[in-house]
Amino acid sequence: MERSTEFHVVVIGSGPAGCTAALYLSRANLIPLVLEGIQPGGQLTITTDVENFPGFPEGIVGPKLMDLMRQQAERFGAVFRMEQVESVNLRTHPFEITTDQKIYQCDAVIIASGASAMQIGLPSEKALQGFGVSYCATCDGFFFKGKEIVVVGGGDSAMEEATFLTKFASKVTVVHRREELRASKIMQDRARANPKIEFVLNSTVEEVFGTKEGGVTSLTIRNLKTNEASEMKAQGLFVAIGHTPNTKAYEGQITLDDKGYIVLPHAHSTQTNIQGVFASGDVVDHVYRQAITAAGTGCMAALDCERWLTNERITERWGLPKGEEERV
Numbered sequence: 001m002e003r004s005t006e007f008h009v010v011v012i013g014s015g016p017a018g019c020t021a022a023l024y025l026s027r028a029n030l031i032p033l034v035l036e037g038i039q040p041g042g043q044l045t046i047t048t049d050v051e052n053f054p055g056f057p058e059g060i061v062g063p064k065l066m067d068l069m070r071q072q073a074e075r076f077g078a079v080f081r082m083e084q085v086e087s088v089n090l091r092t093h094p095f096e097i098t099t100d101q102k103i104y105q106c107d108a109v110i111i112a113s114g115a116s117a118m119q120i121g122l123p124s125e126k127a128l129q130g131f132g133v134s135y136c137a138t139c140d141g142f143f144f145k146g147k148e149i150v151v152v153g154g155g156d157s158a159m160e161e162a163t164f165l166t167k168f169a170s171k172v173t174v175v176h177r178r179e180e181l182r183a184s185k186i187m188q189d190r191a192r193a194n195p196k197i198e199f200v201l202n203s204t205v206e207e208v209f210g211t212k213e214g215g216v217t218s219l220t221i222r223n224l225k226t227n228e229a230s231e232m233k234a235q236g237l238f239v240a241i242g243h244t245p246n247t248k249a250y251e252g253q254i255t256l257d258d259k260g261y262i263v264l265p266h267a268h269s270t271q272t273n274i275q276g277v278f279a280s281g282d283v284v285d286h287v288y289r290q291a292i293t294a295a296g297t298g299c300m301a302a303l304d305c306e307r308w309l310t311n312e313r314i315t316e317r318w319g320l321p322k323g324e325e326e327r328v
Contacts, residue, residue, distance in 0.1 A: 003103045007033035013112035015042020016291045017281025019069035020298030021110045026076035034080045041066030090253045108276045110301045113246040115282040124208040132216030133237045137161040144236045153240035159187040161240040166196040175200045270301040
């Protein structure tokens with residue numbers, strides 16, 4: 001496989017964190033390579049209207065926002081390639097990143113590979129993503145004012161999503177496949193005390209009905225005890241069964257927590273347990289998971305990366321005058 005030493009800094013991921021990191025690196029004359037992966041633009045590319053990203057008072061569709069962020073980074077020299085990372089070697093320096101097309105050697109890495117929302121796995125669910133099917137109440141709840149919504153899940157995230165959605169929805173039904181919820185008692189009690197929330201247990205969503213033009217209209221719910229199927233009226237489906245951080249390639253090298261998220265060992269720093277490797281966005285954040293917070297940590301990772309390269313005098317070896325890398 002062809003080897004490349006063309007880029008000194010590689011950003012893995014092209015969502016808000018990766019694009020922001022690329023922008024800051026490029027403006028600092030540290031022209032990065034951005035490996036876009038299998039979902040260029042990240043999860044925002046499957047989101048329709050984004051109305052909570054600052055600077056867009058009329059809102060903006062997710063794919064357009066990511067296209068603009070990419071264009072801005074490219075304007076200053078960032079290079080984007082649609083390649084999927086297959087493995088990394090971070091044990092030696094320079095680091096090696098193997099994609100489905102090349103092997104890249106680089107001095108610094110910013111991991112912004114994100115996290116993927118776990119899905120039910122229905123073809124109809126996938127077809128209506130962004131058209132009534134959502135994986136983020138904070139992002140999309142506003143669009144469901146006065147509507148009846150179903151939330152799938154039984155953990156803390158599902159209870160939090162359901163409670164939040166009652167600010168907008170006329171009714172929220174929580175569908176969970178087991179008899180008992182997995183959420184903490186305080187989260188369960190809060191949800192059960194809300195008059196807008198109802199529970200359908202021992203059940204799963206088997207089908208989603210609707211169109212891209214009209215959104216979700218109803219669901220087929222199957223009771224797992226009786227095996228009976230019934231139709232439930234709903235104008236929205238929020239799937240809250242968890243997220244999977246995209247960190248498999250880093251197992252055994254980068255410190256991960258018990259859920260697979262990257263651990264940042266130093267306060268106020270995006271540096272991982274390996275010098276020269278930084279992480280940002282949803283790959284480290286299982287709390288907020290917002291485009292704006294991901295972008296913020298992408299900025300932090302780029303600044304941390306610049307400073308590390310300067311302190312280690314690596315940029316001097318490239319022939320970049322000291323101080324030039326701090327131009328932002």
